Amino acid sequence: MEKATFQGGTHPYDxxxxSKSLPIKAVLPKGDLxxxxxxxxxxPAKPVVSVGDHVLVGQRIAEAGGFVSANICSSVSGTVKAIEPRLLVSGAVCPAIVVENDHEYKAVEGFGDQRDYTKLSKEEIRKYVQDAGVVGMGGAGFPNHVKITPQDDSKIDYVLVNGAECEPYLTSDYRVMLEDPERIIGxxxxxxxxxxxxxxxxxxEDNKPDCIEKLTxxxxxxxxxxxxPLRTxxxxxxxxxxxxACTGRKINSSMLPADAGVVVDNIxxxxxxYKAVCENTPLIRRVVTVTGDAIKEPRNFEVKTGTCYAELIDEAGGFTCEPEKIVSGGPMMGMALYSLEVPVTKTSSALLCMSKDEVAAMAPTACIRCGRCVEACPSNLVPQKMVEFAERFDDEGFEKIGGxxxxxxxxxxxxxxxKxxxxxxxKQARKSVMDKRRNAKK
Amino acid sequence: MNKLLNVSTSPHVRSSASTSSIMCDVLIAMAPAALFGIYQFGFRAFLIIVICVATAMLTEYIYEKAMKKPITIMDYSAAVTGLILALNMPAYIDLWIPALGSVFAILIVKQLYGGLGQNFMNPALAGRCFLLISFAGKMTQFFPDGVTGATPLAALKAGESVNLLDMFIGTIPGTIGETSVIALLIGAAYMLAKKVINWKIPFTYIATVAVFALIFGGHGFDMTYVAAQICGGGLIFGAFFMATDYVTSPITPNGQIIYGVCLGLLTGIFRIFGPSAEGVSYAIIFCNLLVPLIEKVTMPTPFGREAKK
Structure with a gap:
């Protein structure tokens, strides 16, 4: 099949x-979740348990705070130790439920029961997905039951599965495609x-020919x-x-994929x-790539949500040297951490530990108008001009130029x-514009 | 862990290309033409190259030192300006003239407008045009000791015939760097291969000149005439090395094509309808002034915002 692609883009060191060669290793949490x-x-979700309550694997501990929101289930059995503000990867602090693990992994009734999806109605499928708290696990975390509930089901003519994994260093989707293709297809x-x-x-992407071959x-x-197959x-x-690349359709910032008749989910x-619908298992685990030149044994781990990032470093053999930068996610869009005392969430795709922070070593200099940014932009924008507005805090100009x-x-x-x-x-300009739009609505 | 971790926004990696690596590539690309110039015109050509580059870098250094600005000579952009100016000089000129041109280019055209990235005209070309107007006789003196001779384009304009092979190799009168088409094309190929420049500006520029010469040159369908128009008068040098100057050419892809066409039209008009046989330098600095307008009308439509069919 012909390889599909898009205009713009770039080729960073991948x-x-x-981390790609070792199989996924399931790890159990040691500390609190x-x-x-x-x-x-x-x-945000609303807690439905109180301090001191005993919870089971798969038990709902927080329920969706609205339609665009998601349930949260416990990934271990144990006791609710606290409900208190905790640090997130973004640097923000957010209320969190802390569970002390009893290491018995007693599950709620019916957990893991097989279901035949062909005998389920659409409503039942959507309800199971919603109950399970499934969100987009590629990074954005968009609640999945919203995504799969468009106004008109018959207008959706594509279900796209995103196995591109274009972020450098990440290999979790690659491993899942090799090790668990049945559930993907399911x-x-x-x-x-x-x-x-x-x-x-x-x-x-065609840098994963073994996955293309296997799934084909x-x-x-x-x-x-x-x-x-997609061009890398x-x-x-x-x-x-x-x-x-897959449909030839274009969507912009004010559209949802469903507006173009498409539903997209990552691997x-x-x-x-599949697990939510056919195995009665809520979203309580995910695959995380622990990698980077500062990690002794980079590989992928199947981790229970709520596990502390620091435990993953130990699982990967620890550091080879003191890292200068640690990123949650990939190097192109991930978030830099100042502390490893943050939990793995539904959207944590990777933990990247770099011995050198090459960005800090490069001071920005004058723009020479070389146009490389224009060639690289996948949205056909002119970043060289956008930045002039952004740096002047001219939100209107920034919006007008397509920011x-x-x-x-x-x-x-x-x-x-x-540099x-x-x-x-x-990011600053976009946030400022979005805040203004939100305030204008109120 | 004892050290504090670095925190910054994404992306956390950068490509290896830097301003200085790009400028070095441009210097390397001009090396064949410079070496041919030295071979053809001898030690004086070498001297002029050294003087232009050194004066350009020194001027930038002194200005930035005096203004307490960061010293930027190690990005080699001043060296590029100096070398382009040197390659635009006749080899037998008094040595203070190229030095003056370098000071004008760096001080007036580049630094006073805000330094790298802010000048609205190509500094080297503005320097050259300043010298051309001020010292017209000396700047077009292509032979030692007052011996007169015509450049191929001047000969062509006067109705004489020219030797295309000489023009291609470069054994013709002209400035230090503009004569050898083959040396310039080697450098151009290097820049295209390294993706320092793209094809849009040089190819549309040259193609427009060719078409213009074909239609208005008065020689009918004479390919020798068209080829001479392309190989002569520094068009190859201008199209690949001066018109592609990042700072003074459009950043938008469609703008680059329009810019190339404008350059070709102006060069054609200057050459065929003007009193001089040349026109590349003036065409480029004139079109430099059109760049903001060209960019304004050629802003690309963002992905997904195209008009619905």
Whole structure:
């Protein structure tokens, strides 16, 4: 099949060889588990347990605080120790439920029971996904039951599975595609049951030929599911570039994928949907890549949500040297941490430990107008002009020039020879515009 | 852990390209033309190159030191300006003239407007045009000791014939760096391969000149005439090394094509309808002034915001 791609983008060093070869290792938490109430887009969840309560694996400990919100379930059995503010990877502090693990892993009744999705109604499928607290696990954390509840099911003609994994260093989707392809395909079938006019497309970058081969082989008798090889280029895994590459349709910042007839989920999310619907297991685990040149044995771990990041470092053999920068997520869009005392949440894809912070070593210099940012921008913007507005705090000018179409992929900043901090300025400007829009609504 | 961790916004990695690495690539790309100039015109050409580059860097250093600004000579942008100016000099000129041109280019055109990235005209070309106007005779003296001779384009304009092979190799009168098409093309290929420049500006520029010469040159369908127009008068040098100057050319992809066409039209008009046989330098600095306007009308439409069919 022809390799699909998009305009713009860049090719950062991919670093995937560090962690790609070892199989996923399941690890059990040692310390307390921390479940922040905000680990998704939308309203924070509301705790439904109190300090001192005993909880079981899979038990709902917080319920969605609105339609665009998600339930949170305990990943261990034990006692609720505290409900208190805790640090998140973003640097924000948020109310969290702290559970002391009794290490017995007693589960709620019915946990893990098999269900045949072909016998379920659409409403039941959506309810199971919602109950399980499934959110987009690629990073944004958009509540999945909202995504799979468009106004008109019949208008959805594509269910896209994002196996691009374009962020450098990350290999969790790669490992899942190799080790758990049955659940991926199962998850797609569940989604296709919701959307009778849709075909399922699994998009995979061509730097993962083994995954393309395996999934193509396994879907050859599935008339509604195909594998679409994608040209390896960052940010191929961004929602808009993926939709464009797989369907030729374009969406902008004011549209949802469903507006273009598309539902997009990443690999681990599809697995979570399958587990929620067919195995009665809520979202209480995820695969995390622990990698970087400061890590002794980089590899992927299956981790219970709520586990402390510091434990993952120990599981990976510790540090080879003192890291200068630790990032939650990939190097292009991840968030730098100042403390490892933060919990793994539904959206934690990786822990990247770098011995050197190359960004700190490069001072920004004058723009030479070379145009590399324009060539790299997947949204066809002119970052060189946007930054002039952003740095002057001219939100109107920034919006007018298309600034809100930026999704902060970092390509322009990566390629900039003058090492200008473009993405940083865009993040501030975009936040400022979004705050103003929100206030105007009130 | 004893050290504090670094915290900053994403992305946490950067490409290896830097301003100085790009400027070094441009210097490397001009090396074949410079070496050919030295081979052709001898030690004086070497001397002029050294004087131009050294004066440009020194001027930048002194200005920034005096103004208590960060010293930026190690980004090599001043060296690039100096070298371009040197390659635009006739080899037999009094040595103080290229030095004056360098000071004008760096001090007036570049630094007084705010330094790297802020000048609205190509500094080297503005320096050259300043010298051309001020010292017209000396700047077009392409032979030692007052011997007169015409450049191929001047000969062509006067109705004489030219030797295309000489023009391609560079054994013709002209400035130090503009004569050898083959040396310039080697440098251009290097810049294209290293993605320092893209094809848009040079190719549209050259193609427009060719079409213009074909239509208005008065030689009918004479490919020798068109080829001479392309190889002569520093068009190759201008198209690849001066028109592509980042700071003074459009940043928008469509703008670069329009800019190339404008350059070609102006060069054609200056050459064919003007009194001089040349026109590349004036065409470029004139079009430099159009860049903000060209950019304004060629802003790309953001992804997903195209008009619905």
């Amino acid at each position: 670093g995937k060889e560090l 921390v479940y922040p109430m905000s680990q998704h887009i939308g309203a 998850g797609v079938k569940v989604l296709l049951r919701l959307f009778e006019n849709a075909k399922g497309v699994i998009g995979i 082989e396994m879907t050859k008798d599935e008339p509604r599911i195909t594998v679409q 280029k960052y940010p191929q895994g961004a929602e808009r570039t993926l939709i464009y 681990d999310t599809v697995v979570a949907i 809100m179409e930026c999704y902060e992929c970092g390509s322009c900043t990566y390629v900039c020879p003058a 200008r901090r473009l993405t940083q300025a865009f």
